[in-house]
Amino acid sequence: MLDTTALRTAYDLLLEAASTAADAPHLHTPPPGEWDAGRILAHVCLVTAGTIATVATVASGEHATYDNRHALDTWSIDRVVDRAGDLSGLRERLRCQAEILCGFGGSALSAAELDTPVPLLGLSAGALLADTVVPLRGLFGGLSDVEIPTHTSQLLALIPDRTAV
Numbered sequence: 001m002l003d004t005t006a007l008r009t010a011y012d013l014l015l016e017a018a019s020t021a022a023d024a025p026h027l028h029t030p031p032p033g034e035w036d037a038g039r040i041l042a043h044v045c046l047v048t049a050g051t052i053a054t055v056a057t058v059a060s061g062e063h064a065t066y067d068n069r070h071a072l073d074t075w076s077i078d079r080v081v082d083r084a085g086d087l088s089g090l091r092e093r094l095r096c097q098a099e100i101l102c103g104f105g106g107s108a109l110s111a112a113e114l115d116t117p118v119p120l121l122g123l124s125a126g127a128l129l130a131d132t133v134v135p136l137r138g139l140f141g142g143l144s145d146v147e148i149p150t151h152t153s154q155l156l157a158l159i160p161d162r163t164a165v
Contacts, residue, residue: 001111002105002108002140004101004102004104004106004140006141006144007098007101007102007143007144007148009144010144010148010149010152011095011098011102014044014151014152014155015094015098017152017159018090018094018155021155021158022037024159024160026160027158028160030158033125035154036158037155038081038086038087038090039077039078040151040154041084041090041091041155042077042080042081042084042090043072043151044147044148045090045093045097046071046076046077046080047068047071047143048094048097048101049097050067050070051066051101051139051140051143052100054066054136055101055109058109058116058118059104059109059113065119065120065121066119066122067120068121068123072123072124080093104140113136114135114136115135115136116136117133117134118139119132119133120132120133120134120138120139122142
């Protein structure tokens with residue numbers, strides 16, 4: 001049994017931050033090497049889609065791996081931005097993907113599936129974060145505890161302080 005409450009909450013907070021960013025009259029320019037709001041959301045869409053693919057692969061009885069390099073590729077990120085159209089389209093895409101991923105909660109996966117070892121390669125800004133094997137359930141925890149909150153903070157940092165004159 002998998003409780004996806006923390007994952008749902010993490011996605012809800014990210015989507016709320018994205019909505020606030022979309023409603024802001026302007027956003028801060030990201031620091032050099034950082035992403036704008038659209039690219040942040042597109043990256044999370046790619047991470048989420050890759051996680052869905054990994055979970056579905058395990059559920060289908062196949063051997064799975066998770067490698068986030070596709071979610072860091074600028075061409076892939078820009079392609080998601082283009083296909084979504086705007087921040088609203090990116091938010092809707094991510095909302096739908098979050099529903100799919102969280103749908104694997106409850107009894108959708110067996111304990112054996114959740115304990116399936118998954119080779120994980122994770123990079124960020126060209127630095128190796130993880131090259132290890134984790135149980136499938138660890139991918140859910142990594143998203144809810146680290147990945148999504150990090151990008152929520154990154155997105156919120158682009159929103160000007162509304163109390164400033």
